[in-house]
Structure formats: structure tokens, C-alpha cells
Amino acid sequence: MKNIEIIGTGRSIPSKVVTNDDLAKIVDTSDEWISTRTGIRQRRFCDEGESANSLAIAAAAKAIAASGLAPEDIGVCICATISGNYATPSMACIVQRELGLRECIPALDVNAACSGFLYGIEVARGLLNGTGENYALVVGCEQLSKLLDMTDRSTCVLFGDGAGAAVVRISDDAPYASTLGARGGYEISVLGAGPEPSHIHMDGAEVFKFATNIIPKCIGELEKKSGIGIDGVSKVVCHQANERIIDSCIRRMKADSSKFYKNMDRFGNTSAASVPIALSELVENGEVKDGDLLMMVGFGAGLTWAGALVRYAGQ
Ligand code: COA
Secondary structure: OOEEEEEEEEEEOOOEEEEHHHHHOOOOOOHHHHHHHHOOOEEEEOOOOOOHHHHHHHHHHHHHHHHOOOHHHOOEEEEEOOOOOOOOOOHHHHHHHHOOOOOOOOEEEEOOHHHHHHHHHHHHHHHHHHHOOOEEEEEEEEEHHHHOOOOOHHHHOOEOEEEEEEEEEEEOOOOOEEEEEEOOOOOEEEOOOOOOOOOEEEOHHHHHHHHHHHHHHHHHHHHHHHOOOHHHOOEEEEOOOOHHHHHHHHHHHOOOHHHEOOOHHHHOEOHHHHHHHHHHHHHHOOOOOOOOEEEEEEEEOOOEEEEEEEEEOOO
């Protein structure tokens, strides 16, 4: 099976800024509690006229433009989300239609929560190899604000909305490694079968323990498979759930903290969107350049986890 590399990135961030002080007006919390426990200072929520699908379409269009390709070059369309506008049609089918991608290509959503974008990258690799197509669009997009119980201070302060996207292409020589896993459980859940609105529920302490174990495990797996460790990559992009989770892993691995990107202070936890939003910021601000290698790690509901070592081959 051939490897893949990233050739274009994009993101779309909703317009409504919600600060910790804004939340302190609704629930019994404070900027001090949220920022010291999580590193989050604000998040974005969709405003009128914005939705998960509109963010996904905008981020995907930017990633395709950045790749230098035309929509008709895309051969696989994948959206990672747990909060699309509809159960069906999938977000990927709406993106396919709105961006004018070809009709003879696979378009599907991936539900792996905060690991979804990296699951999507690996699914894209499999589908590109299986179909003989050269380019795939992978989007991570969430509108988690609609799943929040705004009376539950233990969850409503953690999450935000947003979208990120990447175009990947088949490569004969790019280094690449991936690791995927799952351990079914209800530690983070949105259990919505009845007439009541569904909300995110979470066992914060259990998830914290899980996350701090799984990040070093994923990075170790990537190193074992590729022979490339943190020293050999330009940046490590972990899912942006909580600054303390990332810092605890850095300490445990005795890793160079400057390699680990963080933006949860501005966006909170955007689940499947967090890794591609970070990626798109890194490319835009020049911290990731043509030829650089990246490690990316996702973890979250399912429980699921995923890691990828990928080359960025940008314009
Ligand atoms: N504001 C103020 N107090 C809050 C609060 C809030 N937003 N949320 C919870 N508290 C209270 C609790 O009720 C508890 O009060 P009590 O001691 O009177 O019962 C106290 O703060 C301590 O709660 P605790 O759960 O022990 O805090 P913590 O230090 O473990 O931090 C999390 C809680 C959620 C920040 C932490 O467990 C965490 O980050 N978990 C991982 C969550 C995550 O990232 N999930 C997504 C992964 S994809």
C-alpha cells in the first residue's frame, strides 16, 4: 500500500467568541477555574447562519484552494464529525455537492469523536489505494455547542465549534506511519435515541487518566513503525482537549515542549476539528513548511485513539 502526504490545509472558525467570563454568567464557574484546570480561555460557537455543515464546506474549500487542485481532482471525500447537521445525508455528501466534487467518488462520514480526523486520514489512504485515485479531502468539523448542557459546568466549559481540513495525495517516497485503536466504553457519551435533546456526558477524571496514557503510547507506536521520533519531526499536534493533559505527557516523555503546538486557549476542545485547525494554523504561520514531518495524535470518545506521522508537502 502506498503512503500519503498532506498538500493543502484550511480551517473555518465560527464568529461568536464565548469567553470564560461569559460562561461564569451562566453557570457557577470562573475564568480562574477553567484556565488553570484546562488552559482554555475562550471558545467559538456557531452564530445565526453558521452550522457544522457550513463550517465544513468553508474549511474544505480553503484546503482544496491551498493544495492548488481543482474540486474535480478530489477522488475521496471524508468528513470526521459527531455533530453534523443531519444523521443523513452525511456531512461528506453535502460537502461533495456544495463544492462540486465528482459524483463517482466515495463520500462518507467517520464517527471516531476527537480521533476522527486521524481515523479519516487513514481511511482516505486505504480508499486512495483501493480506488486508484490520487487525492483525498479529509475534513474534521464539529458544532458541539448544540450538544452542550449549559447547566452542567463540568462539561459546558470545555468544548467549542470549528472546522479544519486537509487535502492528501498518494506518495511513493513520503515517510508515513499510523496507529489506530478503540476500547468501547461510556466515559464520554452523547446518548440520544429519545425525544429529549442529547448532551455530552463525561467522566473527567477517567478521561484524563486515559488521555495521559494514550498520547505517549501513540507516539511510541509511531516511532516504532517509522524509526522517527519526536526529535525527527517539526511539530507534534495533539488533540487540544486540555493543556494539562499535553503538559503531563511532555513531562512523562521528557520531550521538547517547544515541539507541541497548543491553541486550546482560543478554541477549547473542538473534537474532530482540533487537529486539522491546529495543522492549518501551523502551515499559515510558517511553523510547518514544505518537506517537514509532523506527528499528530487524537484521543477521545469511543474510546478511540489515533496517531499519524505524515509529511507536509505544501506550495
Ligand atoms: N467551574 C468550577 N468548578 C467546577 C467546574 C467548573 N467549570 N467543573 C467542576 N467543578 C468542580 C467540581 O464540582 C468539583 O467540586 P467538588 O470538589 O466540590 O465536588 C471540583 O471542581 C473539582 O472537580 P474535579 O473533577 O476533581 O476537577 P479536575 O481537577 O479533575 O478537573 C476536568 C476537571 C474536567 C478539567 C478534568 O478532569 C479534565 O480535564 N478531564 C479530561 C477532560 C477532557 O479533556 N475530555 C475530553 C477528552 S477528548
